[in-house]
Amino acid sequence: MTGLCRKEYLELIPPTEDDSRSAQVRIFDALAKLKEPIQFSVKSLRQLSAICQTADWKITVSLSWDGSRWLITNLEAGDTTSVLYGLAVDLGSTTVVLQLVDCHTGKLLTQESVRNHQRDKGLEILSRIFYTKDRPDHLEELRQLTLKSILEGMETIKNRTNIDVYQCGSMVISGNNAMIHFLTGLDPLPIFASPYAVWADQLGFCPASDLELPLSCPVYLVPARANYLGGDIISGLMDVDIQEKEGIQAFFDVGTNGELVIGNRDFLLCGAGAAGPALEGEAVRTGMRAAKGAVTQVRLNHGEFSLTVLGNVPPAGICGSGIVDLLAELYLNGWVDNRGKLMPEMSDKIVWQPDEEEYAVCYGPKLWFYETDIQEFLKAKAAASTMVQILLQQIGLTVDDVENFYMAGAFGIHIHKESAVAIGMYPDIPPERIHQAGNTSLNGAVKLLLNRSLIEKIPDLLSRMTYVQFGAVENFLHEMVAATAIPHTNLEAYPTIEAARKLRMTENAAAKTSD
Amino acid sequence: MTGLCRKEYLELIPPTEDDSRSAQVRIFDALAKLKEPIQFSVKSLRQLSAICQTADWKITVSLSWDGSRWLITNLEAGDTTSVLYGLAVDLGSTTVVLQLVDCHTGKLLTQESVRNHQRDKGLEILSRIFYTKDRPDHLEELRQLTLKSILEGMETIKNRTNIDVYQCGSMVISGNNAMIHFLTGLDPLPIFASPYAVWADQLGFCPASDLELPLSCPVYLVPARANYLGGDIISGLMDVDIQEKEGIQAFFDVGTNGELVIGNRDFLLCGAGAAGPALEGEAVRTGMRAAKGAVTQVRLNHGEFSLTVLGNVPPAGICGSGIVDLLAELYLNGWVDNRGKLMPEMSDKIVWQPDEEEYAVCYGPKLWFYETDIQEFLKAKAAASTMVQILLQQIGLTVDDVENFYMAGAFGIHIHKESAVAIGMYPDIPPERIHQAGNTSLNGAVKLLLNRSLIEKIPDLLSRMTYVQFGAVENFLHEMVAATAIPHTNLEAYPTIEAARKLRMTENAAAKTSD
Known part of the structure; x- marks a missing residue:
């Protein structure tokens, strides 16, 4: 299996007057076995003099695939073939996640999640896109914030592992079209506007310098299929x-x-x-992302809620998976009907809210889930x-x-x-x-x-x-x-659910009777 | 005949909801006829938005060959296919000569010769090379001086022609190994030192950014065969x-x-x-390069010299071709023997120089050519x-x-x-x-x-x-x-020369007699 980078250890024969091939040609000849086109970066040619002489012509050559050929990006003295790193980047709109991978063994070395600093200019992707409308300076701001996020992740990994991630042999970045447009400084407006034809969706291999990333290897940006079907x-x-x-x-x-x-x-x-x-815990009153304090799981047994909370803290709100649990438990226990209407007769935890003029259920301390929250979430789950x-x-x-x-x-x-x-x-x-x-x-x-x-x-x-x-x-x-x-x-279409609901409600009734 | 750059005028169909291919894919599809791999630079992708919209999707795409694929380096509104330039550069150790070529017609548009500013650090290539020995900072100085020379030529051409040469579609640079090593910042010492194996002699296509040239096209550096047999x-x-x-x-x-x-x-x-x-007019006392004031041709008839001088000025010295003429005329007239010894009995223009303790011939006003000059030149012509x-x-x-x-x-x-x-x-x-x-x-x-x-x-x-x-x-x-x-x-080995000499000397003798 050939990855996007490789290293070759070469024991070159030092030149003599009878064999005065250049160092470059010696390396080309030694790498002819790869049977693929090879090109030196000028930067790596500049290393030849020092490295060949100090290492007595026993050197390791770093190669990075650029889509058409192997680019020689670095030279090292001696055999360093066992040290070969790549960076995978998920450029998410909320969080940028980087993984440093040992390309020699395929093993994950470390992972780092950083805030996507684009959020400074809007929590929603759409608001970021509108921020750049007819404002090349704002688009440039977003490009810089995207770079900043990636570089912050790289720097953290470098400090934690003592591995010079800027010398990695390969980098793959996947993200949706908006993320890739921001990273490359392309006008993102068409992503969200009819006829939904984006400017570019087949980035592929780019020189790192085109992206202003301080790497010597090319960067692969995963192509997209359509405006909303991105590289991610x-x-x-x-x-x-x-x-x-x-x-x-x-x-x-x-x-x-x-x-x-x-x-x-x-x-x-x-x-x-x-x-x-709503599916990500937003647009409902006590909703939050799956962060510290978020209720991720809910059980409702015998009229009492039990909650699983992220981090060792009291519950602060509820995230998507918690809402799914909550609604499922409410439904299976008959506290909500199949139209999402709360049934106050089932529990005194379901209370009329005079200010909002609707019912809400108290699923945790000071945590209320409203009927309109339920409707909001049901619309989202329906769409999905x-x-x-x-x-x-x-x-x-x-x-x-x-x-x-x-x-x-x-x-x-x-x-x-x-x-x-x-x-x-x-x-x-x-x-x-x-x-x-x-x-x-x-x-x-x-x-x-x-x-x-x-x-x-x-x-x-x-x-x-x-x-x-x-x-x-x-x-x-x-x-x-x-x-x-x-x-x-x-x-x-949901035969097992109706059975489960009937069973649970029967159990509940039996438990109540035996109380 | 396919050159290193080309332009394609494309009348793209604007996107609709039924055909929402990205602008990038529309261009790829339109260029599929080239049947060769094509890659966009990120910079050219950034032009898509403005150019496609102002030009109603009728655009011209500039492509530059990078050794493996066509790189899209520029986009323009409308049909600009007739405007296609390339730059050829002869990176000589004395002079850098640039030609701006219309790649559409193959015609030369203009030529510019500029001083190679490397000469600030040594007139001889060897002295420049020694200047960089163990001094990376000096090598960097020479690299910068090389760039300066090329950029000076480009700037002059730009100002003279009003053509933005920095937007040229292709550039080829040929020069000997020393010149290419200086341009790329490679240690040039091995060129002149046994075993004469240089670091790199197969540069080929380089990203302009690797050379710090402000171009969007790759630059082709002509490969060399051996240390002294360079790309030139x-x-x-x-x-x-x-x-x-x-x-x-x-x-x-x-x-x-x-x-x-x-x-x-x-x-x-x-x-x-x-x-x-000596062949370039140096190492002889009144020698000079083929510049203004240089004697380029010499005739000696009936004891009198007639000179051709470069520029409308009095003769200041003699260049290589002038020396060849001078020696040929001296020999054919019998003023010098076949060992290069001047024959003072043949003319009162041949005068003993007490300070130098040798004969010299006065070939022009205050212009003397010495016997040791003759020897110096004969050694050079013998080597050649x-x-x-x-x-x-x-x-x-x-x-x-x-x-x-x-x-x-x-x-x-x-x-x-x-x-x-x-x-x-x-x-x-x-x-x-x-x-x-x-x-x-x-x-x-x-x-x-x-x-x-x-x-x-x-x-x-x-x-x-x-x-x-x-x-x-x-x-x-x-x-x-x-x-x-x-x-x-x-x-x-020179049958016609002895005949010509005898003929000329006989004519001279006859003319003298008839005086």
Whole structure:
């Protein structure tokens, strides 16, 4: 398996008058075995004199693939082939995550998450995009903030590991189109404006200097498929690999926006749409991101809530996975009906709020979840589940035909699959067929670092992906309204949930009776 | 014929929701007809937004070949395909000559010669090299002076033509190894020190940023064959093209150093050596380079000199071609014998110089040429002519087997072929077989600009060239001593010269008698 960087230890024969080939030609001749084009950077040629002489012509050559050829980026004295690093970067809109990988062994050496400083100019991607509208200076600000975030992560890793990450042999960055446009200083407006044709979505290998990153290796920016289907999703596919499998698979990266790919080695259908910020714990009153103090899990047994909180602190709010749990428990216990209406007769924790003129449930100390919060979240889950529904309908399939569901993103990591099924966010299929795939964008970036042949497959992959415009699908809105119910208007699609609800409510009633 | 740059005018279809391909993909698709890999620079991607919108998607794309692929370096509104420039640079140790070429028509637009500012640090290449020994800061100074020279030439051309030469689509630089080492900041010491293995001699395509040249196109540095056989000679071969011809050819670039290639499409023999500065008008008392005030031609009729002087000024000194003429005339008139001894009995212009204790001839107002000057020059011409002699001997040939002699360099431009034959510097062959080829390094650079296939042939050309170390040839010194005579110790090799001398001396005697 050939990665994006490699090292070759060469014991060169020192020149004589009979063999006065240049040092450069000696290295070319020694590397002819690679059978691939090789080019020196001028910077590495400048190292020849000192390195060859101090190391008695026993040197290690660092090579980085630039898309067409191996670029010699560094020379070292002696054999340093065992020291070979690459950096994978998930350029997320909230957080930038970097992994330093030992490209020799493929092992993860360390990971660092840093705040994406773009947030200084807007929490929402859309507000950042509008900040740059007709303002090249603002676009430049965002470019600098993006660079700052990446460099901050690199510097932290360097200080922690004592590894000079600026000498890494390869870097792969995956991010959605907005992130890549900000990183490269491209006008991002078309991403969110009809006809949704972005300026550039096939960045690929770029000289680090084009990006103003202080590296000697080229940087690979994962290409995108469409405005909303960015390099993060293509990178994610490299991780979950549905495009190589025989059975039908679904890959879903859901957050404020949802991106979905369904298919197998024979076909690939994809689509993307807004699900709403509620899935990430925003747009609900006590919602928060999955940070310290966030309620990530909720259980409601015998009328009492038990909460799992991130960090050893009192609960401060509730994140996406907590909300899914909360709604599932409320529904299974009959505290909420299938339209999301709270049932005050079921518990004295459900209290009329005179200021808001609506009911709310107290799920923790001073933590209230309102009926309008429920509605907000149900709209988001409806949007997400309808994407799956619609994409499957396009090819005349149902969820039962799908062998595996891969759920990407932070949302998928903490979520209880059973709860997600209970509220109709995930389809009603056995939990072992639903996989919490984690940060697939980052994992895919690592795979691309380590395996050049995956990069070579990307153009073909992109051409195989049929993009479905959800907005153009006739029954999308109708389906979405039906999906706003818990778990769904069509209860037949969720046979196990109704059974579970009846069972739980019967148990509760029995427990109450025995009290 | 594909050059190193091209432009393509594209009338792109503006995006719609049904065809929301990115602008980048639209351009890739439109350029698919080139059937070669294409890459955008990030800088050119940043132009997409403004250019596509102002030009209603009718744009011109500039492409520069980087050795493996076409790099999109610039975008312009509308059809600008007729405006396509390249720069050819002959990086000489004394003078840097730049030609701006219309790559659309192949026509020369303008030429500019600038002083090579490296001369601030030494007139001789060797003194510049020693200036950098163990002093990276001095090497950096020379690198900066080299850049300064090129940039000065570019700036002058820009101001004169109003053409933005920094936007040129291609640049080829040819120069000897020392020049290329200085330009790239490589330690040049091995060029002149055993075992004569330089650090790098296959620069080829370099990103302009690696050289700190403010261009968006890559720069091609012509590769070298050996320490003394630099890119200027390889470029020169591209011009005279002896390697493609059937008959045997000789290509000789002679100055302070001489570089020689003999052969044809079947074989190529090459060598290089020091000829001495006398051939360039140095190391003789009234010698000067071929600049304003230099005597370039000399005639001696009936005891009187007539001089041709560069520029409309009185003669200030004599350059190489003038010296060749002067010595030829002195010899043909019998004023000097075949050992270079002046014959004072032939003219009262030959006067004993008490201070120098030798004879000198007054060839112009206050301009004296000394017997030791003659000796200095004869040693240089002997070295040059011996190189030809020895290389031919290696393959059992004589000058009569050589179909064409191509004489490169400033030396060759002004020289009278007949005079060069008369003193034995050129072989005694018909003048129509001797070609004054001019600045072949520059001419070759222009050909490389305009024809990429020539560049692709260079690796094969280099491998075909057999390098002869003159120092290792047993009879070199013996041959050189024999060649110090005028025209040569072996008069049989110069049958026409002895006849011409006898004729001229008889005419002179007759004229004297008739006075």
